[in-house]
Amino acid sequence: MREIIAGIFICLGVIVFVISVFGVFRLRYILNKIHSAALGDTLGLALIVIGLIVLQTEALQILKLFFIVLFFWISAPIATHMIAKLETLTNESYEERVKDK
Amino acid sequence: MYIGLLLFWIILHGRITVEIIVLGVLICLGLDWFMCKFLGYSVKKEISWMKKIPLFFLYGGTLTKEIIKSNLAVIKIILSPKMEIEPTLHTFQTNLKTEEARVLLANSITLTPGTYTVHLEDGVYLIHALDPSFADGVEESVFVDLLRKLEG
Numbered sequence: 001m002r003e004i005i006a007g008i009f010i011c012l013g014v015i016v017f018v019i020s021v022f023g024v025f026r027l028r029y030i031l032n033k034i035h036s037a038a039l040g041d042t043l044g045l046a047l048i049v050i051g052l053i054v055l056q057t058e059a060l061q062i063l064k065l066f067f068i069v070l071f072f073w074i075s076a077p078i079a080t081h082m083i084a085k086l087e088t089l090t091n092e093s094y095e096e097r098v099k100d101k
Numbered sequence: 102m103y104i105g106l107l108l109f110w111i112i113l114h115g116r117i118t119v120e121i122i123v124l125g126v127l128i129c130l131g132l133d134w135f136m137c138k139f140l141g142y143s144v145k146k147e148i149s150w151m152k153k154i155p156l157f158f159l160y161g162g163t164l165t166k167e168i169i170k171s172n173l174a175v176i177k178i179i180l181s182p183k184m185e186i187e188p189t190l191h192t193f194q195t196n197l198k199t200e201e202a203r204v205l206l207a208n209s210i211t212l213t214p215g216t217y218t219v220h221l222e223d224g225v226y227l228i229h230a231l232d233p234s235f236a237d238g239v240e241e242s243v244f245v246d247l248l249r250k251l252e253g
Contacts, residue, residue, distance in 0.1 A: 016172070022179065031188060034229075038212075038214040039172055043168065063112045064113065076212065
């Protein structure tokens, strides 16, 4: 029973990753691609780790897996931010491709 | 923070023996000294954070909920056959006082797919949104209320 639940979560996570990769190729401009890449970072990773947590029996191992998500969610926004900042600093014509509000 | 570091050390080891604990106590002592001396941590600050632990958990729960919601919205956009998106840049001013709260808000915005922070200076955020609907509620989102409580 436990394996089935874990399997469902891991499969959902892999599906989210597939959609994320699909989106990276489907969206045209780098500032839009980042949104799609963030899918796998957040929900995809979280779902896979939840699946692995369901499989685990030891409390310390579960905490370890939880820390993977915690530290990833702390550090991933910084990478996203740096990519976006680099693009806006180096590409002079980026404002043509976004609609100002 | 010292206790937190020690607990983290033990969790990473996965089992409790005498040598692990002795080594952990020494390493955490050194690390804690470094953090207090160079990174601006202090016992007084940590005690004031301790009182806000329930709020941090509440914040984490809200963040997870928002991430799931916006993930589903972005998945819907990616899988829609026509994909009519209007990427927008959106500027807004926040009234959060401390730098920590501002950075936390910027990271939360970036972590939810559909919006991310391009630039942050003196409380003015430059937000890129995949679709205008994502950027609509960003000034007065649930995060801002929670962060105000965390500050106060």
